[in-house]
Amino acid sequence: MSLWLAATELGDFALRALERPGPNEWLALIVSAGESARAARKLGEELLALDGGLVWTESVAAASAVIEFIQEHREGWLVLSGFDAWGPEEWRILDGDRSAMQRRGTTLLVLEEPALGLMMGQAPNLASWFGGSAWRLEQGSHFLSAEERETRLSALRHQFRLSDAEVIARAEQGQLPGDPPFAEWLVLLGRGDLLGE
Amino acid sequence: MMAQARCILCYDGALRGHLRHEGPMTRREKFRAYMARVAAAADPALAIEQQLYVHPPGAISDLIVARFEIDPGARHLVVGGVGSGKTTQLVTAKNRLNALGDLHAEYLDVSEKQDLRKVRPGCLIALAGGLLRGLLGAEAPKGFAWEPFMKWVDGSWGLELLGGMLVGRGLGGLVPGVVSSPQHDWDDIPNEHVMTVSKAHAQFSRRGRTLAVLFDALDRMTDHEAFARVVEQDIAALRKAGIGVVLVGPIRSLAGFGRLDADRFDYLHFQTPIDAAQDAEGRQFLMEVLEKRAGEGMLSEDAASRLIFFSGGVLRDLISLAKAAGDEAYLRGADSIGVEHVHTAADAYGRALMIGLKQEEIATLRHLQSTGGFVRTSEGDLALIATRRILEYRGSTIRYAVHPVIGELLGQLQPTGRT
Secondary structure, three states, X not given: OOOOOOEEOHHHHHHHHHOOOOOOEEEEEEEOOOOHHHHHHHXXXXXXXXXXXXXXXXXXXXXXXXXXXXXXXXXXXXXXXXXXXXXHHHHHHHHHOHHHHOOXXXXXXXXXXXXXXXXXXXXXXXXXXHOOOEEEEOOOOOOOOHHHHHHHHHHHHHHHOOOHHHHHHHHHOOOOOOOHHHHHHHHHOOOHHHOOO | OOOOOEEEOOOOOXXXXXXXXXXXXXXXHHHHHHXXXXXXXXXXXXXXXXXXXXXXXXXXXXXXXXXXXXXXXXXXXXXXXXXXXXXXXXXXXHHHHHHHOOEEEEEEEHHHHOOHHHOOOOHHHHHHHHHHHHHHHHHOOOOOOOHHHHHHHXXXXXXXXXXXXXXXXXXXXXXXXXXXXXXXXXXXOOHHHHHHHHHHHHHHHOOOOEEEEEEEOHHHOOOHHHHHHHHHHHHHHHHHOOOEEEEEEOHXXXXXXXXXXXXXXXXXXXXXXXXXXOOHHHHHHHHHHHHHHHOOOOEOHHHHHHHHHHHOOOHHHHHHHHHHHHHHHHHOOOOOEOHHHHHHHHHHHHHHHHOOOOHHHHHHHHHHHHHOOOOOOOHHHHHHHHOOOEEEEEOOOEEEEEOHHHHHHHOOOOOOOOO
16 A cells, blocks of 8 residues: 655756755655666766756765765765665664765665655655655656567566556546556656556 | 775766756755754754754753762663754763863763673773873873773783683582672672772862763664663662763663663663644744744744644654755745645654655554554564654653654555655
């Protein structure tokens, strides 16, 4: 059971971050399964184009890597990914070390929804820095190429043995499960309007 | 191993010009100044320095200072939820204690000095000793050596003898005498080091000042047994040394067997959210916080009222929501923050706060929302408070409520889907 976070496009998310001068601003971008690293890279490029300042992107394997990296990069934009493989313990460690993570710049976490859920539950002190600053990346033509989009749709069709038309019909009848892959399917088809039907 | 990092250096992108010309600079500057003043995650000491601090009614810093005025060696435990303003109160208390003249207060974020996963008895007395060493400088009493103490604090090369393991080996066991001398309460801390700190503090006190240490961040310890051992032994050892203590502890210090932790202290202070619905003075305080941070003409009274409602009286949430509402107003082209921007911010905050909730937790929240009933019995119940999904108010009675940003969404949530 969960709720949809407000959707954003990558450029809008970068703009939101830019309008927060800090110090120590923290924002989260929620992406589809397997997309964190690529979205983080694109976000870094977007920030660079918009701001032209220092932008760092880093995939972090453990809490200790986050602390180490932050201590060496107090200024500028920091785009972090790699949280999706973390278990609860890593988040608890990060929460205990929150004081060491104060930055003058803005920090952006790119992660999947289950990882955000772990952060909310296991790292309440860190989570309080975000407030409600978490958005879901709207997938589609703004982020995926046509070829990439078709590859993903094909994988979904194969996985669930359903056609695009069947998915839309079920969504219109309110019979489509609320699981993230089906939501992603609708968005890729340009039918995000059917979400929550 | 750390993954490869990329640093992309100054590039004057094509979009940069668009950003610079998207609207009148005065509007952008006004909003950016506002956003800087509502930086909810900024160091609390910075807010005090920037004169953004508003003194709350019944502030725990008032109580701590008043108690120390008549009992400088007292032991205080501070308990409160995330974002309730505990650190701000500690920093305020430190500044005021230092102005008294006969106290020297030091604020210490334990997590900056000590890995919270490795906290063990002796940590706090070691940190206090380190502070005294710095304060005394070359002033240590004759025949007094810091070296053994510092080796104990920082570690040294050599064999570690575990207390009693080698004593009596091959010689038979010790037959206790009829008279047993009283034992101190710090079994795991070598007594010689407690005595070192005690002597150093006695020397420091000759200047006419008593040391008080305000230990922050121990509320983030997740190993409750380790916390209990530290409280049991270090607080007693600091008392022996005559050092005043303020310690921020976890919420579970007050639950079940954790109550024993609170019993080790002379005074217990709760830093809970402000119950704006039932506390007019508290509500006025929250309004003043917003007025001080928002600046002229940025926030209507209605918008401020809604921010106070949605914050649940949690200070950091109030400021975070004010920031998010400012974000919405700016991106939608408004000149000031209206009620509609507050509602959008609260909706986003609630959705983020609900991520990761389990079915049984949703059921607990719904039950509390519909009946007002909540009995804190399990670890899961404590977790709902620790993560601010449930707020605990302490007035003349204890009251629990679902965080208002979640309350608005619970009714919309379908059991099998999303809203």
